[in-house]
Amino acid sequence: MRNVVAQIGDKWSLLILFALVDGADRFNALKSRVEGISQRMLTQTLRDLEREGYVNRTVYPEVPVKVEYALTTMGKDLVKPLYKLVSWADEHQDEINRARKEYDENR
Amino acid sequence: MRNVVAQIGDKWSLLILFALVDGADRFNALKSRVEGISQRMLTQTLRDLEREGYVNRTVYPEVPVKVEYALTTMGKDLVKPLYKLVSWADEHQDEINRARKEYDENR
DNA sequence: CAGTATCCTAGCAGATACTG
DNA sequence: CAGTATCTGCTAGGATACTG
Numbered sequence: 204m205r206n207v208v209a210q211i212g213d214k215w216s217l218l219i220l221f222a223l224v225d226g227a228d229r230f231n232a233l234k235s236r237v238e239g240i241s242q243r244m245l246t247q248t249l250r251d252l253e254r255e256g257y258v259n260r261t262v263y264p265e266v267p268v269k270v271e272y273a274l275t276t277m278g279k280d281l282v283k284p285l286y287k288l289v290s291w292a293d294e295h296q297d298e299i300n301r302a303r304k305e306y307d308e309n310r
Numbered sequence: 311m312r313n314v315v316a317q318i319g320d321k322w323s324l325l326i327l328f329a330l331v332d333g334a335d336r337f338n339a340l341k342s343r344v345e346g347i348s349q350r351m352l353t354q355t356l357r358d359l360e361r362e363g364y365v366n367r368t369v370y371p372e373v374p375v376k377v378e379y380a381l382t383t384m385g386k387d388l389v390k391p392l393y394k395l396v397s398w399a400d401e402h403q404d405e406i407n408r409a410r411k412e413y414d415e416n417r
Numbered sequence: 418c419a420g421t422a423t424c425c426t427a428g429c430a431g432a433t434a435c436t437g
Numbered sequence: 438c439a440g441t442a443t444c445t446g447c448t449a450g451g452a453t454a455c456t457g
Contacts, residue, residue: 205324206406207399212319214450217312230419241451246420256409267418268457277405284398287391292314298384299313302363321430337439348431353440374438375437 207281210255215240215248217285220257220274224282227261227273257281314388317362322347322355324392327364327381331389334368334380364388 211217215237222228222236234245249272252258257278263269274282292299318324322344329335329343341352356379359365364385370376381389 205321206403207395208315208319208324209321212315214312214316217315234419242420243422243452244450247450254410254413255406256413262419265418268420270419277402277409280402281398284391284394287394288314291388291391295384295387296313299362302384303361306361306363341439349440350432350442351430354430369439372438375440377439 210251211257211281211285213248215244216252219245219248219252220278220282220285221289223258223272223274223278227271230270230272233272252278317358318364318388318392320355322351323359326352326355326359327385327389327392328396330365330379330381330385334378337377337379340379359385 211220218237218240219233222233228236230245230249233249234240234242237245240248249258249260253260256275258272259275261271261273263271318327325344325347326340329340335343337352337356340356341347341349344352347355356365356367360367363382365379366382368378368380370378
């Protein structure tokens, strides 16, 4: 039950998945769009997402090499329930902030 | 955007939230039901969930003290999109396993 | 361009002992 | 019963340097 959430609940997976929603993108383009991510973490997280079957990697043997990442069919499908969660979060942002504030004030 | 997923994407939050779906529960009862969790992590995760406003804590001043944890209205609401995600995970379990296996075999 | 390879550190989380 | 407190190993992840 925890598998998927454990997998995409890390620091970067979600951001990468959503960065790929609009279409395939190249490594360095992704690096720019996913603010704050290091090269190391981008590579590693992409490999993980690829391994899970959410992302596929295409190498174009040009010089210099061009590598594109895109959501797989399953990846696109996964994004749907994730959207629900994200919009839930959006809608409840204020409520959560209030809860936090109140909690913190009482100790 | 990452806030909620970061919050409940840790090792135990999801399991605790789902353990509370059927109704309020006491500390040690939860500890039994959430298999493998340490006392330390149960306390800590419950505090976090309380801080976010997903769980509330009620102390009954008996001797010995009795403490009950329950989902708040917002907590119950959060569980809905989480269910979507969990059932998605369920449905795609095999596909993910296949993807992993294939990935691992090719390197 | 798209990565490895190393080094390094903060903090997550387990185990254990103690307490109102 | 429902927690704290403390010690500690481990690993996620940042910074940096290098490469086909």
